[in-house]
Amino acid sequence: MPQTTKEPGPQSTDYDAIVVGGSLAGCTAAIMLGRAGARVALVEKQPDPKAFKRICSHFIQASAVPTLERLGLLDRIESTGAVRSRIHIWTRWGWIEPPESVPGVNLRRELLDPLMRETAAETAGVELLLGHTATGLLRTGDATSGVTVRDQGDEVIALRARLVVGADGRDSRVVEWAGVDEKTLPHGRFAYGAYFDGPLPTNAPDSTIWFLDPQWAAAFPTDSGLTFYAAMPTKERLPEFKRDPRGELISFMANLPEPPPIQAERQVGPMLGKVEMPNRVRKVVGPGLALVGDAALATDPLFGVGCGWAVQSAEWLSDCVAPALCGEEPLERGLSRYRRRHRSELRGHAFFIHDYATGRRMQPPERMLFSAAVRDRKVAEALESMATRRTKPVRTIAKVMPRAIAVNARHALTRRSGESPVAAAHAPRRVGE
Numbered sequence: 001m002p003q004t005t006k007e008p009g010p011q012s013t014d015y016d017a018i019v020v021g022g023s024l025a026g027c028t029a030a031i032m033l034g035r036a037g038a039r040v041a042l043v044e045k046q047p048d049p050k051a052f053k054r055i056c057s058h059f060i061q062a063s064a065v066p067t068l069e070r071l072g073l074l075d076r077i078e079s080t081g082a083v084r085s086r087i088h089i090w091t092r093w094g095w096i097e098p099p100e101s102v103p104g105v106n107l108r109r110e111l112l113d114p115l116m117r118e119t120a121a122e123t124a125g126v127e128l129l130l131g132h133t134a135t136g137l138l139r140t141g142d143a144t145s146g147v148t149v150r151d152q153g154d155e156v157i158a159l160r161a162r163l164v165v166g167a168d169g170r171d172s173r174v175v176e177w178a179g180v181d182e183k184t185l186p187h188g189r190f191a192y193g194a195y196f197d198g199p200l201p202t203n204a205p206d207s208t209i210w211f212l213d214p215q216w217a218a219a220f221p222t223d224s225g226l227t228f229y230a231a232m233p234t235k236e237r238l239p240e241f242k243r244d245p246r247g248e249l250i251s252f253m254a255n256l257p258e259p260p261p262i263q264a265e266r267q268v269g270p271m272l273g274k275v276e277m278p279n280r281v282r283k284v285v286g287p288g289l290a291l292v293g294d295a296a297l298a299t300d301p302l303f304g305v306g307c308g309w310a311v312q313s314a315e316w317l318s319d320c321v322a323p324a325l326c327g328e329e330p331l332e333r334g335l336s337r338y339r340r341r342h343r344s345e346l347r348g349h350a351f352f353i354h355d356y357a358t359g360r361r362m363q364p365p366e367r368m369l370f371s372a373a374v375r376d377r378k379v380a381e382a383l384e385s386m387a388t389r390r391t392k393p394v395r396t397i398a399k400v401m402p403r404a405i406a407v408n409a410r411h412a413l414t415r416r417s418g419e420s421p422v423a424a425a426h427a428p429r430r431v432g433e
Helices: 024-035 062-071 074-079 109-122 173-178 235-243 245-254 306-325 331-356 364-375 377-387 393-418 421-426
Strands: 011-020 040-044 083-085 087-091 094-096 104-106 126-130 133-140 143-150 156-166 182-185 191-197 207-211 216-221 226-231 266-274 279-282 289-291
Touching: 011 024, 011 143, 011 306, 024 040, 024 062, 024 109, 024 126, 024 306, 040 109, 040 156, 062 074, 062 104, 062 306, 074 109, 083 216, 087 364, 094 364, 094 377, 109 126, 133 156, 133 173, 156 173, 156 306, 173 289, 191 245, 216 245, 226 245, 235 245, 245 266, 279 331, 306 331, 331 393, 364 377, 364 393, 377 393
Parallel strands: 011 040, 011 156, 040 126, 087 207, 156 289
Antiparallel strands: 083 104, 087 094, 133 143, 143 156, 182 279, 191 226, 191 266, 207 216, 216 226
């Protein structure tokens, strides 16, 4: 049941917007709304400004790099030690090499989150409320009109605003309290990962992922000379990983085709794991309410979209509602604009991500696209643009699939016409062919 509060506590403060959750999405929304002239309360339950999200691969896709630049954070992120990297993809047909394009960003959340929070606190119009735990929503009629919070002194305070932004993640309490419509979709994999120090993977500073179909693994070089290794097998392998997470991760990575040097490295920090990762799709707006980041759409972390979509969705929301918060139009108009933008940008990507998240093997069109990307630069460029979320999937697939079919047909004809059976049996092949 939605949790609401009609009678606030003894203290009450008014804002233009209240953002619940001081992580990537929440900080981005607060920064951009504050810069647009709104008075913003950024509510974060952790009292420590250096708190950070621990279970995260922290790769920020290239689609979000323009948002980081707009925030004025890209240079600061790089000076903190971030690694700019593209992605090399192993498939059973061979390697898909990254084209010369906009690289993504790899920086541990231990460094990124405090930097985002510090920037938000420095932004005019933003009040960062550390150690304040949201306890419920205020309502005026059918509309959300504020939040109740409990401070570190155990005092309940009512914060009122025209807009409440839920930026409190996959397990959002704001969603629960508001009774937001939600669709939950199954996930057929689990994840274990850890940071290692030592010899870097071959493709460093670029990242490497292995599509073993349906198993998956990745190596993400990041700041301080560390590499984050991650494995996402299907659920039937969970018992062995639970028995010995570290040993299984190292064994899994060491037995990959052209494996990274994990056996020569030293683990730094704890083993991180997540067993249940259901995809969650929510209605992103309601009267006086908007959701950003994982609170709005929580998808399979295999494709590394979470961090990027957190800052991008917050940017879209801020652009859409800032005129309303500045008194230039009704808030409903801005929220409707955000709903359309969020749906247009992410619906297609989410569809494909949710479908593959079941743990299934690749389907024929996917095999066609991946194999052609190994053999043709233009197909590889199109796949990279879609995978880094810079172009929409339906449009990209419709445009590139005829070329992929032609590339693979030509490849098959060349092999049949140019090689005798004996020569073909002894000819060098790409990895996995």
